[in-house]
Amino acid sequence: MRRDGSPSGRGRPLLRAALGLLAVAAVALPFTVAWQYDAFRRAVSHQAAPPPAAVHGAPGADAKAVPAGDAPVVLAYHDVGPDARSRYTVSAQRFDAQLRALREAGYRTLSTREFTDFLRTGRTPAPRTVYLTFDDGTHGLWVHADGILARHRMKGAVYLITGQVGTHRPYYLSWAEIERMADSGRWDFQAHSDLSHSRAAVDAAGRTAPVLTNRLWLKDEGRPESVPEHRRRVAADLDRSAAAFARHGLPRPELFAYPFSERLEESNLGPRGADTFRALLRDHYTATLTNSADRPLPPGPRSAAAGKVQRLEVLRDTTPAALLREIARWTPVRPADVRRPLSGPGHWRVSDGPVRTGLGVLTGTHRPAADVRYVSAAYRPIATADWTTYRLSLTAARLGASAGVGVTVRADSEHPATLWVGRNTAHLTARGPGGSRTGPARRLEPSATHRVEVTVTPEAVRVVVDGRQRLTLPATWRDPARGAGGFALSTGLPESAGPEVPWPRFTALEVR
Structure with missing residues (x-):
């Protein structure tokens, strides 16, 4: 090194090499982060073993008491796993017990295609059928529910928020997990919006409501959305959802589950906006599903005419006996x-x-x-x-x-x-x-x-x-x-x- 502190000629190559490595690292860092994030989105988690199988005996009294109806009952689940904080998360042990109770009562599960065929024709492949639906596309379906479905040889349908797939891991499924679930033959996938499973302001006071079935407040313009603006926004969301299905090799969804089980009677769309919204859904789907209806709409001719089907919601505290009792209450009588x-x-x-x-x-x-x-x-x-x-x-x-x-x-x-x-x-x-x-x-x-x-x-x-x-x-x-x-x-x-x-x-x- 020279007396003025500048590097000698022999040190220059080392400095240039160090600076070059730093430049390469700076350039590569965003790509490395992006690769790791993409890998995270596409990751396939290890599946948990199903809970120990219960001792199988003769069907209990509750199983025998369930009548054999011609129409299926649609069951609405959300997540399966160990989270005891949420009333919407059913434990693996309870989910296994529920499916066992259904099987002992003589029930079989329908695929979405079989269910939509029933809505069109009124004919089910057999009496005593249920259609298992799971909203949101949560990670627990792959980790916990899949093995239990396999044990009981049953099928389920996942209603995806496509814009959330691979995000907030490990809460939502990844696309790679969805691919494996679809390949198993136990699962099919339907629509639950792209990114409309949320709430936002709908008036100047800041009151929030579900974004799918409400006209949003345009703060910069000091007014609510018009009916045509609401329709365009929702149509774009439904189109993005369908495009995500297509990009990942999934069949176009036939059914749509309302986020939050919204009711148009409680929205700010008004009669004209509600009619426009219903027509939009009819253009995209065979029917819609909800857990909350202004009048009973169990699967059958009435719900097919309305284009909306009511589901029986299953929660963390729903015991197998209670589930069978509710199914009996929903089973059609002549x-x-x-x-x-x-x-x-x-x-x-x-x-x-x-x-x-x-x-x-x-x-x-x-x-x-x-x-x-x-x-x-x-x-x-x-x-x-x-x-x-x-x-x-x-x-x-x-x-x-x-x-x-x-x-x-x-x-x-x-x-x-x-x-x-x-x-x-x-x-x-x-x-x-x-x-x-x-x-x-x-x-x-x-x-x-x-x-x-x-x-x-x-x-x-x-x-x-x-x-x-x-x-x-x-x-x-x-x-x-x-x-x-x-x-x-x-x-x-x-x-x-x-x-x-x-x-x-x-x-x-x-x-x-």
């Missing part, structure tokens, strides 16, 4: 299988609280609280959702001039009809998307008791009171599924009625 529904209070969904008390008001064994003036109860609304042809024979008693009973048929459908019967009169009212219409009232022979027969067909609702008075409301729509539904009963007193006035009641009810 009118011929129901004889005297008033004898089964557990089958009714009652408006005023506890089932036994509510049904007791309808049958006259209980009186409601003093401030209650109206009680209604629907009979097995999920299991009867696809009824189109049936007959009710009933007797109503304790009727007054303004105190009567109501019988609603085609309940929870797009076109329900309600018969009101009092001491002196009876009339029919039909409700639909276009509003309500009431047929002419019929004068009855004054009596505190009337016998009523209501016949429901796809063409009309026909009523006969005391074997003489007849009322008819013809159907004004063509698709029978839009008017499908079971029945509900109601009874009430006017506000002016004192505590001494008896409640009208039903003394007999048969289904034929």
